Amino acid sequence: MNHRILAGVVLASGAALAATTGTGTPAAAHPFGPPTVARVAVDGSRVDLSWQxxxxxxxxxxxxxxAFEDPTTGPVATQLTGEQKLQGSTAxxxxxxxxxxxxxxGQPCRAELKPLDGLLAQGAxxxxxxxxxxxxxxxxLTALTDLNQxxxxxxxxxxxxxxxSLYTATAGTHQVDFSRAGGGLAPAVGLAVGVTAAGGLGALVVVLSRRRTRSAA
Known part of the structure; x- marks a missing residue:
């Protein structure tokens, strides 16, 4: 199935849509290909995630x-592209x-799904x-694993x-630590800086003590 069906080619006939199906299962899917990519970033209490x-x-x-009509049960609308049908689907x-x-x-973060405009380029x-x-x-992230594990x-x-993190049918949730995202020093780095500063202060104390000893002599 040509991927341009979604990129802008109108589903012009039942045969075009039928090309996406086998025996009730979309033949175009490739669960054994490269994994889907998702990206996440945080800013304060806000989380931005894209799934592509x-x-x-x-x-x-x-x-x-x-989201697409079944050509075996009725007519297929040709006014909209496949991408537009996805964008308009409540399901x-x-x-x-x-x-x-x-x-x-343990508490859910309130989700807002952005409009699906340009979903091929930007994802959900x-x-x-x-x-x-x-x-x-x-x-x-458990999308698609219900179609094929x-x-x-x-x-x-x-x-x-x-x-x-790799998400699979059996590992659909992962914990991610963003504690370094605020721009502060990571604990190990902070500890190293602290040790270095303490070492420098100790050396300064030794120098001052030697100077005082020489003055007293």
Whole structure:
């Protein structure tokens, strides 16, 4: 199936949409290919997350959620592209909000799904407002694994530990530590600076003591 179906080619006939399906399962999906990529960044108590599946996986998701018409049961609307049908699907939006979530200290962070305009280029974009400034978060990414358990997502987190996390059907939630994201010194670095400063102060005390001893003599 040509990925341009979503990039701007109108679903002009039932045959075009049928090309995305096999025996009830989207044939365009490729769960055994490279993992989907997601990115997350924090600013105070705000969390920005983008989830960027491949074009064919958007087709698979839209087909499973009924965003596209089934040519075997009725006519296919040709006024809208596949991307526009995804953008207008309430089921797709609800699915994304349900399967991409963030929790802080056991409490859910309030989610806002951005408009799906340009979803092929930008992916699904969500903003989460957490109760307090972020240090650690439990991030859940289970999109697509209900279609096929072989799907995986790599989450890349800015200034966080771990910097990357692999999400699978059996590991749909990971804790990510953003305590370094505020720009402060990491504990190990701070300790090293403290030790260095203490060493310098000790050397200064020794020099002053020697000077006083020589003056007294």
């Amino acid at each position: 599946p491949a074009e064919d996986d958007w087709v698979a998701l839209g087909q499973s959620l009924g 797709v939006r609800d699915y994304l909000r349900e399967r991409i979530t963030v929790r802080q200290d 974009r969500l903003t989460f407002d957490c109760p307090a400034p972020v240090r650690t978060l439990d991030i859940t 072989a799907y995986r997502t790599v989450l890349r987190a800015e200034s966080a530990t771990p910097a990357e």
